[in-house]
Amino acid sequence: MNSWKFIRNTIGLFGSAVHEGQTKTGTELAPRALREGGLISALYNLGWEINDMGDIQGKNFRTNNVKSKFFRNSQQLGSINGEISKRAYEIASKQKFMLNIGGDHSVACGSIHGLLEHYSDELRVIWVDAHADCNYQLDSNRNYHGMPLGHLYGAITEQIKGFEWLKQRLDTKNIIYVGIRDIDPMEREFIKDQKIVYYGMDEIIELGIGQVMTRILKQFEGKPIHVSFDVDSIDPEFAHGTGTLVDGGITSREVHYLLRKLAASRQLVGMDLAEINPQLEKTPELREEFFGDFQQIGRIQGTQTVALGIELIASALGRTLVL
Numbered sequence: 001m002n003s004w005k006f007i008r009n010t011i012g013l014f015g016s017a018v019h020e021g022q023t024k025t026g027t028e029l030a031p032r033a034l035r036e037g038g039l040i041s042a043l044y045n046l047g048w049e050i051n052d053m054g055d056i057q058g059k060n061f062r063t064n065n066v067k068s069k070f071f072r073n074s075q076q077l078g079s080i081n082g083e084i085s086k087r088a089y090e091i092a093s094k095q096k097f098m099l100n101i102g103g104d105h106s107v108a109c110g111s112i113h114g115l116l117e118h119y120s121d122e123l124r125v126i127w128v129d130a131h132a133d134c135n136y137q138l139d140s141n142r143n144y145h146g147m148p149l150g151h152l153y154g155a156i157t158e159q160i161k162g163f164e165w166l167k168q169r170l171d172t173k174n175i176i177y178v179g180i181r182d183i184d185p186m187e188r189e190f191i192k193d194q195k196i197v198y199y200g201m202d203e204i205i206e207l208g209i210g211q212v213m214t215r216i217l218k219q220f221e222g223k224p225i226h227v228s229f230d231v232d233s234i235d236p237e238f239a240h241g242t243g244t245l246v247d248g249g250i251t252s253r254e255v256h257y258l259l260r261k262l263a264a265s266r267q268l269v270g271m272d273l274a275e276i277n278p279q280l281e282k283t284p285e286l287r288e289e290f291f292g293d294f295q296q297i298g299r300i301q302g303t304q305t306v307a308l309g310i311e312l313i314a315s316a317l318g319r320t321l322v323l
């Protein structure tokens with residue numbers, strides 16, 4: 001029996017095999033690596049029904065790319081995110097949990113947009129990331145994985161070909177950043193002006209992750225919550241396989257705690273897992289028997305960051321430590 005507040009006992013899952021939001025290839029391989037590593041059986045073992053919709057292949061949306069003046073691969077990313085948004089909406093409207101496996105973080109534009117179409121301004125977002133991803137100045141050399149929130153906040157006002165479907169806006173009052181520590185000047189100003197609530201590394205150190213979660217859950221009390229999780233929020237020691245490493249991050253025990261707390265709130269309705277790049281792993285050999293509790297989720301296989309990714313999703317979806 002499922003006691004989650006806004007959803008039935010089913011996960012609507014899809015991969016977003018996308019690397020076009022930045023310049024390194026490899027993030028498009030993550031959905032497959034997570035599946036092969038045992039993600040589906042882990043979720044099944046936690047008691048979920050799974051509606052696996054397969055992967056959206058970014059490469060199938062390739063356009064005759066004349067260099068975009070807005071940002072790299074703008075039209076292609078517009079079509080990809082339009083498809084992601086459609087799927088996220090379809091999943092949410094059937095009261096299922098929306099699980100979007102990236103892909104670089106550009107894929108959160110579509111998933112959050114789709115959730116907003118269903119939950120409207122009730123939706124709350126926790127953005128766990130080393131970066132704020134709210135750049136909004138357009139330039140042909142920009143990478144959209146640093147911009148999806150700039151777009152969703154409405155700070156990008158230009159009509160961009162491919163993004164005609166983008167209608168919803170995310171109110172800056174309805175998001176909280178966790179783990180940010182590498183912020184561009186434009187983002188800094190924006191966060192300050194908009195008074196966006198954040199728990200960067202200093203706040204996490206000063207308050208402790210326990211108090212941070214207490215405050216977040218109080219602020220978002222009673223509302224449906226989506227967590228957009230970028231693995232570069234985690235210290236590179238625990239998650240090396242990602243393209244924009246930033247030292248001094250959250251530890252693996254802290255992020256698992258954060259996600260377990262969200263699960264325990266029963267308010268979670270969606271998750272993105274972004275920026276895992278299996279090609280960039282320092283130790284590419286598989287880490288079988290990553291750590292212990294196979295009763296709850298079964299056997300996991302993968303490189304360091306892939307295996308951790310599966311465990312993170314499991315923490316968000318009800319894996320517990322003792323009882």
Ligand SMILES: NC(=[NH2+])NCCC[C@H](N)C(=O)O
Pocket residue numbers: 105106131133135143145146147182183184230232244275
């Ligand atoms: N999701 C990410 N890893 N984002 C990194 C963004 C880095 C930088 N702020 C940029 O806009 O290019």
